[in-house]
Amino acid sequence: MTQRKRTRLVTIAVVLVAALVAVLVGAEVYVRNRATTCLAQSFESELGTGVDVDLSWKPVLLQLVDKQVPSVTLDSDDTAFGPAEEMQVHAVVRNVDLRDSAEGAGTIGSSSAEVTWPTRGILATVQAQSVGALVSDVTADPGAGTLTFVVGGDGLAEFTVRPTVTDGAVAVQTVDASVLGFGLPTALVDGIVEILTSGLQQYPLGMKATAVSVTDAGVELTLEGGRYVLPENPEGAQQQQDRGSCGVLV
Secondary structure, three states, X not given: XXXXXXXXXXXXXXXXXXXXXXXXXXXXXXXXXXXXXXXXXXXXXXXXXXXXXXXXXXXXXXXXXXXXXXXXXXXXXXXXXXXXOOEEEEEEEEEEEOOOOXXXXXXEEEEEEEEEEEHHHHHHHHHOOHHHOOEEEEEEEOOOOEEEEXXXXXXXXXXXXXXXXXXXXXXXXXXXXXXXXXXXXXXXXXXXXXXXXXXXXXXXXXXXXXXXXXXXXEEEEEEEEOOEEEOOOOOOHHHHHXXXXXXXXX
C-alpha cells in the first residue's frame, strides 16, 4: 500500500470517528435535556413548580440501556408540603433502578433533602388559612429554637412555638401564648399549630425527618429516606407521549 493511500485511509478514519463522536455528543445532549425537563415535570407534584434537575455523570444514553441512574439532584424554590408555601428544597435521589417490576415503575435506593421554610413563607401559609387571618408577623429566635407569632396589628398578643423531631416527624409545641398576660383562645393557637405541623410532616418519596432547627431566616429541616418504590404512571395517551419523549427517566 502506497503512502498516499495510507494517508487517505487514515484521513477517512479520522473523519468517521469525529462524525461518530459528534453524533453521540449531540444525541447525549438532546436526550439529557429532554430527560431533565420531563423528570422535573414529574417531580412537580411533590416538590412544587420550577423544579431544577441535575442528572449524575453517567451518560443518559447508557442509562437508556441498563435503566440504572446513580443519582438525581432536585432543587425547587416553590415547594409545598401540605398547606406550606414557599419552601425551598435541595434533594438528592440515589441508586435509581427504573426497571418495571410487580412492585411499581422502579425503585430508589436512598434519598435525602434539605428544606428551608422562610418566615415569609410561614406567615403566608398561616394567613392563607381562615384561622390565621389575625396573625400579622412571624419572627424566629435561633437561640431559643422558637417561632413567635404576632396576633393583631399592634403586637399586643403573641404566642411562641418550638418545632422538634420525634419518631421521624416534626412536632410543634406551644411554648407560650398570652394577651397582656391573659391566655389566647385555645382554638386560635391550636389551629395555627396544626397548620405548621401539617406543613412540616408531609414529606416526598417516603422520607422521614431527622433534624429540625430554627435560624434567622426561618425553619430548616433535614430529611432522609431509604428504599422507595416509584408508583406506576397513570395510563393516558398524553403521558405515554411524554414517556416516549423522555425515555427511561419517566
